[in-house]
Structure formats: structure tokens, C-alpha cells
Amino acid sequence: MPIYDLLIIGGGPCGLAMGIEAARNGLDHIILEKGSLTESIRKYPKRMRFFSTAENIQIGDIPFPVSDVKANRNEALQYYRKVAGYFKLNFKLFTEVDRAEQQADGTFQVHTTAGDTYHARKVVLATGYFDVPRQLGIPGEDLPHxxxxxxxxxxxxxxxxxxxxxxxxxxxxxxxxxxxxxxxxxxxxxxxxxxxxxxxxxxxxxxxxxxxxxxxxxxxxxxxxxxxxxxxxxxxxxxxxxxxxxxxxxLIGYIPDEYLLQRCGVALDPVSKVPTYDPDTFETNVPGLYLCGTVMAGVFTEKVFIENGRDHAAAIIDHVLGRPVRKVKELLDRI
Known part of the structure; x- marks a missing residue:
């Protein structure tokens, strides 16, 4: 099995931004995504329009042309697909990660629910939060209607x-x-x-x-x-x-997958579910394992979104390569 320089879990906009930074810096990478490309956006309401303007959700310095000031769901799906193709990002779609385990030599084994194993020197969790809806915990919540x-x-x-x-x-x-x-x-x-x-x-x-x-x-x-x-x-x-x-x-909101974080060894605050990470480098308590995007926000999902989560990728790559780490716009001091 090859050992990738960087394995990214999650193929949403922030995961793609992470892959772009890896590709630009010559790192051998792979993105494992449990669904389709930008699966969370695909599951948005079909006529949804983004709150942020198009330039604030573009990635890789590729302009995001839209018919209005703010992009709609279909425009975003087309844009992110084209950007991923332009940078020739390496994907394995419909591949759900079960856990990441750090080995004695500092590398990682990443196991999927299908039983496959991937090997990487560094791992980035960019799984967002849209896959885990908040539960009311009331009778009938799982009924078909x-x-x-x-x-x-x-x-x-x-x-x-x-x-x-x-x-x-x-x-x-x-x-x-x-x-x-x-x-x-x-x-x-x-x-x-x-x-x-x-x-x-x-x-x-x-x-x-x-x-x-x-x-x-x-x-x-x-x-x-x-x-x-x-x-x-x-x-x-x-x-x-x-x-x-x-x-x-x-429609009461969504939260990051705390159980995946725990299975990867990341420590969480028991109340806020905010994971342990360095606010400058985004490295977690597990050396070599990083967080990118909303996954780091715990229950405070309104604090991190595409327009500030995409900037985490550059800081992570700097740290991976041993360069001075660029400061991002939002360091999440309020969490």
C-alpha cells in the first residue's frame, strides 16, 4: 500500500481547499469522501441560495462566476466539481472512514467501514457537520413522514x-x-x-x-x-x-461527528464538543492529525463556514512542511 503524504477525510469545499494546497505544494494526497463530491451541498434545498457572496466561497483562487451576487446550490455544485477537476485532486468517493490510528513511527492507518486501510504521514479531518442532524429524542422521530x-x-x-x-x-x-x-x-x-x-x-x-x-x-x-x-x-x-x-x-441544526473524532483519538470538551487543537496550526492533540473547517466548531457551527474554513488549509500545509505558519482571518477565539 502507498503511504500518502496527506490523507484528507471529507470532500466538501474545505476538504477541496485542503487538497488544492496539497497539490500546489507537491504533496501526494488522497481525499476520502463518504458520499458524492460536496455531498453536503448536494443535500441542500434544491433552490437554496448561499448567504455569502460568491468570492467568499471560492477556493484555489479560481473565480466563481454566478448569475447573481450570491450563488445558488446548482452553481456551487458545478463550480466545486470543475475546480476539483482543474487541480486533478485525487478522490475516493463513497468511502466512509471508520477511524484513524497513529502507528509507532508516527504515520497513520486510516480504516474504512468497508474494511479497506489507507496509510498516510499526515491526516486532516474536514468532515463538516451536515451529516449529523441534531436529535430531539422524542417518540416518532424516526417515522417515514x-x-x-x-x-x-x-x-x-x-x-x-x-x-x-x-x-x-x-x-x-x-x-x-x-x-x-x-x-x-x-x-x-x-x-x-x-x-x-x-x-x-x-x-x-x-x-x-x-x-x-x-x-x-x-x-x-x-x-x-x-x-x-x-x-x-x-x-x-x-x-x-x-x-x-x-x-x-x-430543522434544528447539525453537529460534527463527535464519534468519528473520538475514534481518531481527538479529545473533545464534554459539553461544547469542541475538539482540542492548536488555534494557529489546527493540529489536534494527536500529532500529525489536523482539523479543517466547521468540524472544529463543536456545537457552535455558526462560527465556522466556507469563507473562513477554507483559509485553514494554507496554515495546515505550512505546518506540515515546517514553514512559518500564515495567520488565518478567523482563529475562533470566541469558541
């Missing part, structure tokens, strides 16, 4: 839909479903939508709520899901109410 992902509205036209969550994904899904003839109710534990909702969405959704076209149950928790209905409890009064629900979308 319940999903932690939203893709398009047409399935739910002329049905009763309950969305649990109060952030961007919940608001965007609610607006699109309402405009495609779904009867939408938003359930959120807060007394209003979260302050992080995109500013241009706030007046739109609040006006639809005021008009009674989108219904809300703020200050409420989902307690159980059954076929055709969802039970909520008012946090102020304790009263319970069954809501009609042909479809339920639990």
Missing part, C-alpha cells in the same frame, strides 16, 4: 406541514412551502425567530405570520410524533396540543 432535511416543496403541496426550528433553514422552508400551497405551522422553543435569520427574510416571514398565512407556536416544544399529527407543549402554561402533520421537518 419525518425528516431532518428539507429539499423541495412539491411533495407537501395541499398538506399539513409542521416545521420544528426557528433559524434560517426553518424560515426558508416555511416560506417556500407556503408559496407552494402547504398549510405550514412553525414550532419553536424561543419567543420569536432566532436573531441569526437572514435579514431579508425577517420582514417577509413576519408579514406572512401576521396575515395568518404561516402559523406559529412560539415558546413550545415538540413532545411526540405520530402518523398525521405532532404533540407540542407550551413552555409557559404546560398545556399540550396536537397539531395536524402530514409531514414534519425537524
Amino acid at each position: 419525518v425528516s431532518h432535511y428539507y429539499d423541495e416543496p412539491f411533495l407537501a403541496s395541499f398538506t399539513n406541514v409542521v416545521i420544528v426550528g426557528g433559524s434560517n433553514s426553518a424560515v426558508e422552508a416555511a416560506m417556500e412551502l407556503y408559496r407552494h400551497d402547504a398549510h405550514v405551522t412553525i414550532v419553536h422553543k424561543g419567543e420569536d425567530f432566532r436573531r441569526t435569520v437572514k435579514y431579508w427574510l425577517v420582514p417577509d416571514v413576519k408579514n406572512r405570520v401576521k396575515e395568518g398565512k404561516i402559523h406559529t407556536r412560539f415558546g413550545s416544544l415538540a413532545r411526540a410524533i405520530e402518523p398525521g399529527r405532532l404533540l407540542i407543549q407550551d413552555l409557559n402554561t404546560g398545556e399540550e396540543e396536537w397539531l395536524p402533520a402530514d409531514f414534519v421537518y425537524l
